[in-house]
Amino acid sequence: xxxxxxxxSLVEKIPLSPAGNPWSLPQNADRVFEYGKGxxxxxxxxxxxxxxxxxxxxxxxxxxxxMTQAIGDAVVDIVTN
Amino acid sequence: xxxxxxxPGDEVIVPAFLWVATITAVIQNNAIPxxxxxxxxxxxxAGDLExxxxxxxxxxxxxxMAGTPCDMDAIMRVxxxxxxxxxxxxxxxxxxxxxGRKVGTFGKVGIYSLQINKNVTAGEGGLLxxxxxxxxxxxxxxxxxxxxxxxxxxxxxxxPFLILTFDRESRALRVTRHLRDSGxxxxxxx
Numbered sequence: 001x002x003x004x005x006x007x008x009s010l011v012e013k014i015p016l017s018p019a020g021n022p023w024s025l026p027q028n029a030d031r032v033f034e035y036g037k038g039x040x041x042x043x044x045x046x047x048x049x050x051x052x053x054x055x056x057x058x059x060x061x062x063x064x065x066x067m068t069q070a071i072g073d074a075v076v077d078i079v080t081n
Numbered sequence: 082x083x084x085x086x087x088x089p090g091d092e093v094i095v096p097a098f099l100w101v102a103t104i105t106a107v108i109q110n111n112a113i114p115x116x117x118x119x120x121x122x123x124x125x126x127a128g129d130l131e132x133x134x135x136x137x138x139x140x141x142x143x144x145x146m147a148g149t150p151c152d153m154d155a156i157m158r159v160x161x162x163x164x165x166x167x168x169x170x171x172x173x174x175x176x177x178x179x180x181g182r183k184v185g186t187f188g189k190v191g192i193y194s195l196q197i198n199k200n201v202t203a204g205e206g207g208l209l210x211x212x213x214x215x216x217x218x219x220x221x222x223x224x225x226x227x228x229x230x231x232x233x234x235x236x237x238x239x240x241p242f243l244i245l246t247f248d249r250e251s252r253a254l255r256v257t258r259h260l261r262d263s264g265x266x267x268x269x270x271x
Contacts, residue, residue: 001101002146004116010104022111027090031113031137042118042126043097050123052147057200 003047005037082110082140084219085166085189091139096125099144103170112139123147127155134163141167145174145184153179153187160188168192175201185210190220 001007008014013035015021022028037044053071055064087093091112095103098119107114115138118129125143141160143151151169160167167188171177175193177184185191190211195203211217222229 002098004097004099004104007101007104010101010114016108022089022108022113025089025111028111028113031092033113033115035114035116040097040116040118042129046119046121046123047098052123 004035004040005044007035010035082106082112082142082168084216084223085140085168087112087140090137092135092137093140093142094125094130094133094138095142096144096146098123098146099170100172102172103142103144107142113137120152122149122152124149124151125156127152127159130156131159131163134159134165138163138165141165141188142170143167143188144170144172145177148174148177150174150177150179150184153182153184157187172196172199172207175199189213190216 005011013021013023015024023031023033033039053067055067059067082093087107087110089111091110092115093107093112094115094117095107096119097116104114115133117133118126120126120128123146125141130141141156143153143156145151153169157167169185169188169191171185171191172194174184179187185193190209190213193208193210195201195206195208197204209220211220218229218231
């Protein structure tokens with residue numbers, strides 16, 4: 001639900017009510033937008049090779065170092081295997 | 082977004098990486114969400130932002146994701162060049178700053194989340210900031226029955242405003258009538 005093409009209601013333009021959605025209104029009818037994967041190729045590329053890691057604010061310095069080491073080890077493992 | 086006057090025919094630029102609620106707000110106002118690429122900070126790419134602006138663009142909704150502030154210098158330069166409002170969604174960046182200035186204070190309005198998952202929480206709810214009093218009144222109205230109040234009294238002419246009808250219709254009608262009786266003409270009930 002954070003990445004645009006994972007939001008099904010957006011990709012499929014599912015209306016909030018049976019009356020329709022913004023894309024079916026006459027004011028918007030001439031604007032054609034697609035939201036499926038590929039709509040933002042640069043972002044898609046970033047999403048495929050990015051991992052967000054939560055770093056709690058109360059970690060000790062040593063715990064941060066251990067986390068950094070573990071991430072580094074994982075990256076090396078991925079790259080070399 | 083309703084307080085900012087977003088309506089059918091408008092386009093709102095949103096980043097490709099966000100939370101679904103930002104897009105839902107656009108759709109609830111019957112406007113069109115327009116996706117903008119993100120840069121390697123996973124926040125809105127100001128270079129692509131400029132390419133997505135059309136004569137229909139009414140709002141740039143930046144989202145400071147995962148505790149990382151957007152490049153607000155670059156984004157505000159684009160927004161000011163095209164005279165387009167900026168809304169900052171700071172839900173994932175409560176207390177964050179960009180070059181020493183707090184996120185949420187660059188655009189026309191900044192919104193913050195106090196939802197249960199956030200590092201500062203009230204269980205649900207949120208906060209907003211703006212330095213525009215008229216907009217503040219409209220924002221409060223959009224949040225609460227569509228009624229433009231100021232210090233417990235009808236706020237006077239805050240411009241055309243839509244009474245929200247997700248509350249009981251009869252209540253919205255009563256409020257509309259009350260405001261008109263108070264001399265506020267630019268109130269409409271849908």
